[in-house]
Amino acid sequence: MRPRWAAPFAIVLAATAVALGQAAWNRSLVRREIVLTEREAPVAYAGREETALWLRWQYAMPLDSGWGGWLGAARLAELGADTSREAVRHERMDARPVFAVLELDGPVWRAYVEQQVLQREHELASDSLPSGRDSLLALFRGGLEQGSRLIMIDAGVDPDALARRYPDGSRHLILPAVVRTYREYHIRSPSELVDTALGARVDLENQRVLVSGRLASAFRPPPASGYRVTVATGRSYAPWIVRVE
C-alpha cells in the first residue's frame, strides 16, 4: 500500500513542475523585444515591508475605444463577449481572457495627443483669456508628450494572428489581458435616460512586471537620469525584463 505522505509530496512536486515547465516553455523562445523607458515602465515600489521591485505598465487608451472605436460591438463579439440586447438588459457582466496590443510611439499615440489637446482647447475656450490659454495648452501638450508613449490599439483571442497583423516587435507589444463588459448608460440629462449600451474595458492581466536579482540592483538607488529596459515576450507572450541600461 502506498504511504499516505506520498500524495501530498507528489501534488506539491507535480504543481511545481507544471508551473516551472510553463515558465521555461515561455522563455525558450524570444518572440519579441522592445525597449521602453521610465516613461512607459516606471518603478512601482511595493509596500514598506516588501522588498520586491516592480515596473508598472504605463499606457493610454484611445478616447473612443469603448464608443464604437476599435473596441466596439463587432470586436467585442470577436473576443467572445455576449453582445446581445438581452445581455445588456440583464446587466450581465462578462470577463474573458484575451491578448492586447500596445503600440509604442506610433501614429495612434500621436493622434491621441492631438485629440486630447483639441479637447482641452475646447474646454478652455469659454473660460480663459487667449494668452493664458496658449500657455496652459503648451503645458498640457508638454505633459502628454513627456509621458508614456504606449497606447493600447487592439485586442484579440489569437496572439499569433495579432503578431501577424502587427509584425514590428520593436514597436508593438502583445501581452495577456482581460476584456470586461458592463452596462453603460447613455443619458441626455440627469432625468432622461436615452439608452443602455454595452460598455467594455481591456485591462492587462498583470499590471506590472517583477525585476529580480542582478537586474534589480540597477534600480538601487534609482537612476537619476532615467533608464531603458528591454522587455522580451516569449512563446506564451508572457513578458520578462532582459536588460536594464
Place this chain on the structure above:
Amino acid sequence: MERAAAQQRADRVRAFEQELAALESEGVFVPDPDVRERIRRHHEALLAGLARHFDVDTTARTAQLSLGMRVAALLGAVALIAAVVLFFLRIWGGIPVAGQVALLTAAPLLMLAAMEAAIRRPGARPLAELFGAVALGAFVLQLAAFQQIFALRESPHGFLAWALLALALGHGYGFRGPGSAGVALLAWWLVLMLAVAAGGSWHDPLHWPEHATVVGFGLFALGAVPRLQPVEMRQNYRAIGLVAGFATLLLLATNGRQNGFGLDRRTAETVYQLVTLAASIAVIAVGVRRGWRETLVAGAGAFLLLAVIKSVDWFWDWMPRYLYFLMLGVAALAVLLVLRRLRLRGRFA
C-alpha cells in the same frame, strides 16, 4: 478501523467504567473480582492501543486538553501562514529568481515533512495538523508567487492544485481544517470549470449562479457515499456542499435578475423561492432520517433564512413592528415544538 470509530470505542469504554463504578457504589451490581480485574486489564490494554495507533483521547482530561490544543493549533496555523508570507515578501527582492524558486518550493515540502514527523509522535496530532495547514498556506504562496515571478497567464487550475493538496491532508490524515478548505477549493474550481464548459469565462464564474447550486448539491451527494473515508470528510462534503448550494439558491430567490436562464426577475424569484423551500424541507428530512446534524442544521438554516426574507417582503410594511417580531417568535416556538416531538420519539435523543 478509522480514527472516529476508535474515539467512539474509547468513549464507550470510559462510559462503561463510569457506569459500572456507579452501579457498584449503589449496590445494584457487584461483579466477581476476577471478572472485574480481567475487564479492567482488557480495557487498559485496549485504550493504550487505541491511543498509540489513533491518538484518541482516553480520559475526560485528555479530551479537554485536546480541544485546547486544537484551538491553539488553529490560531498558530493562521499566525504562521502570515509569518511565512510576510517573511517571503520581506526578502524576495534581494534574492535571484533561482533562490526565490528554491525557497518557495522548499517551504511546503519542509512543512509536510514536519507534519509527517509530528503525526508519528504520540499526542502530537494537533501539532501535525498545524504543520499541515502551514504547508497548504506555503503551497498557495508558492503558486501565486510563481505566477508573479514569471508573469504566467492566470489560470483556474491553481485552485485544483490547492484543493488536491488540502483533500490529500483531509482524506489521508483526517485533518478537518485543511479538509474543509479542500472541499471549498474543489467546489470553487468546479464552478469555474462549469462556467467555461457553458461557453463563459472562468473570470466571471457567477455569470450562472446555478452552477454553484449544482456543485453544492453534488458535493452533498458525494458526502453521502459511505466508502468515502474518513467520516470527518464526509461531514465536510455535506456541510460545505449545502452551504454553497443554499447560498446561491437564496441569492437567486432574493435577486432573480442574476438567474442564468434569462427568466424575468419576478418569475425567477418565485421559482427559486419554491426550489429553496422544497430543497430545505428535503434536506431536513434527510438529516433527520440519517442522523446527520450538519445536514439538519444547514437545511433548517436555509428554511429559516427564506422564511425571514419572505416574511420581511410580505409583512414588514403593513404590520406593526411588534406584531411582526411576535409572529417570528411564535414561528420559532412552533419549530421548537416540532423538534421536541421528534426528540421525544427518540430519533435525536
